[in-house]
Amino acid sequence: MNAPRTPARALKSSAQRRRLTREANMSNETEVAERYHEQRPVFSSLAEIAATTLSALLRSRKVDFLAVSHRTKTLESVIEKVTRKDYADLSEMTDIAGIRVITYIESDVTRAAELVGTAFLVHTDKSVDKSEELSDDRFGYRSVHFVCELGDARIALPELAPFKGLTFEVQVRTVLQHAWAEIEHDRSYKFSGELPSVIRRRLNLLAGVLELADGEFGLLAYEVDEYTKRVQQSAKSGxxxxxxxxxxxxxxxxxxxxxxxxxxxxxxxxxxxxxxxxxxxxxxxxxxxxxxxxxxxxxxxxxxxxxxxxxxxxxxxxxxxxxxxxxxxxxxxxxxxxxxxxxxxxxxxxxxxxxxxxxxxxxxxxxx
Known part of the structure; x- marks a missing residue:
């Protein structure tokens, strides 16, 4: 028995819809690209200013860190995210400007995160601690993400007024968390998606080892600090x-x-x-x-x-x-x-x- 034929009018209508969708996407991408090229210098300056401010604060509060880096998203990355998230406008993106703080141990992640909260205006509803998204039997990407503005006090300065209302993202993570993110996430080593169970098990074991090592480094740092205090107290007491x-x-x-x-x-x-x-x-x-x-x-x-x-x-x-x-x-x-x-x-x-x-x-x- 022959399958019923699709009317030619329906085929034409479907093709037209696909063509119109492609044209709309192309038009949207063109608009995004134009706005991106207009605003990229501003976001680039914003990222540099926020990173410099945060670096100075970390040093002044004696928070040990490996690096504070900043970047501005590429056009390709912006278009991909706008398309994937179905954003209506470029202003919906909160991480065109990005800052990354890498500390040595988890206790310094906490201290750095507290500084971010006092230095900038944080959008708590858009900020997230990635480790809290993991269930107690899962290991993986762990980092604290903040969506921020410079805040009223800084925007009041004439030289910072152009950044009013603009957001940037601050990521705070340890060295080992950064290593995992670079391999599993940022460097796209194809560890995401569905993998064979044997490989997925090894990947989870590796993530668990890194998390355990992260905790041990933090514990060792604490014990060294306690030993230092004890010796100094012994010296004072004779x-x-x-x-x-x-x-x-x-x-x-x-x-x-x-x-x-x-x-x-x-x-x-x-x-x-x-x-x-x-x-x-x-x-x-x-x-x-x-x-x-x-x-x-x-x-x-x-x-x-x-x-x-x-x-x-x-x-x-x-x-x-x-x-x-x-x-x-x-x-x-x-x-x-x-x-x-x-x-x-x-x-x-x-x-x-x-x-x-x-x-x-x-x-x-x-x-x-």
Missing amino acids: SLGEEELTSLSLLEYLKSGIDLPIATGQFSAKSTVVEDVIGELKLFGVDTVSGIKHLLTADFLAALMRHVPSTTVVGTFRRAMLFTDMERYFSQAWMKRWQGMSPETYGLLSERYGEATCCGQVISDTTI
Whole structure:
């Protein structure tokens, strides 16, 4: 049995509708393109001003961040979104200008988000925390998105008046959230849509690992802060002695009023040289701050001042170990990070051990 034929008039009408739709779309795209080219310089300036303002605020409030970047949507991206969202006008888009803040840990995302709320006029009804959209058994894209205006106080400035009523988007995320977004979302690695269950499972596992790592970095940062506070409090209360010897505890010990009259130079807890000498001290058997006190005896400091007119804190500790037990230092603690011996140090050790011991037995055996 033959299927009923579609009337020619209906076919013609359908073709006309498709043609009219295409023409309407083309007309709309042309209008969007014209308005975009007119307004792009304004949105580009808006993005730069908002990013510069936010960067300055983050620094002034001591919020650690990796980067604050800004961009203006391309024409292709604008047309795609206007078409997909069926916007009637370009003004319905809220993210032509965009700013992205990348922090190291989640607690700084919170602090940065609070600054966004105080710095700009936030449209809370259009802003979203993407992590809240994930159910408790799902992992994936996590970032905080704000739709903002500069706000009345800033718009009152004559140079910012052209930006009145214009919106921009601020995204705040951690480094690991950014990595996931770049791979899964922004870089279009075809991870969206329907994937085979085996691949989707691996993708979810990866997202879960990144989320777990993000949380662990935040927890570690918190624990380091708490350790720092504890050591500083111990230094203030005079109970620093039993603290484990670390760069921080050593720094706090030196700041607590120890008198090293000939030590010069700035002591930095982050210096690799300091890390080296702490390693040597531990190999020498000094595991706590109180062990440092036992090295810096009155006899040593007096001899040091007689023979060495000027030295560093690190140099003082190394000479203290040599003065205490030169043979043990060279056999257990010396990591060969330094070579040679100054005449001043040689004089110090000769007074302590005698010329023969200093010159012959230990120094020649270690070939410094």
